[in-house]
Amino acid sequence: MDQSYTVFVYGTLKRNQPNHHYLSSAKFITEATCFEKFPLVIASKIKGELFTVDEETLAKLDELENHPTLYVRQLQSFETTDGKIVEAWVYLLQEYKPEMLELEFFESYFSEGKHGKQYVASDDDLTKPEDILQVLRIK
Template structure:
């Protein structure tokens, strides 16, 4: 990859290694496990059991996830997957890597959400096969497209 056009992205849900959408990062380079320096509510919601990090800083947990180095083409694919800027908004935040370094990276946060989503259980980390019992439903198995109004 051309180093001049690389971006660092923090993933916390289905894009992480060994998760259902990790194939979107097939050309990405794993950087480190990391923790968000700011608290955000991470919930599992909708009939598709989607992990959402809600753009409501200061509540929830410092989310644990993974940092990847990606190119412009992969960033565009992620923007499409995350429906940026309509559903999620890509923002720059600070993250602490596994070895204690601070890194600025992109994170996708849910901008518009139903207030009752903040009443759901908050998670510090996500796995589709987690003890929560809410397995993610991939896009190809869904009957409708996800829009802000039906989250």
């Protein structure tokens, strides 16, 4: 039997978001909230979704998130909507520029949310925090 992993997604990998197709073979578990706060581009304490994925899907997610160069996959604790604490993998920006903490914080990301930062697929190789700031048009 293939090994399975629990993964927390909070951005474009969520259901009805542009990169959700990467999780086509994954099983949705529940919505959850990050137990710990993190300095993220779009939020600090974030809401997202938990999925069970196989090794092949996890490898695809590693590639999408440019793990371990740009984002690092880490085990963290999450609180499910029914109050259970679940350990799951999450991708977190390895290094970030202090200017990122000056951005408005949101607890949940949707591609067409009120933040005005609609997801645009890019063939660019985003490997550094400076690249992300450029995409966000922050100088």
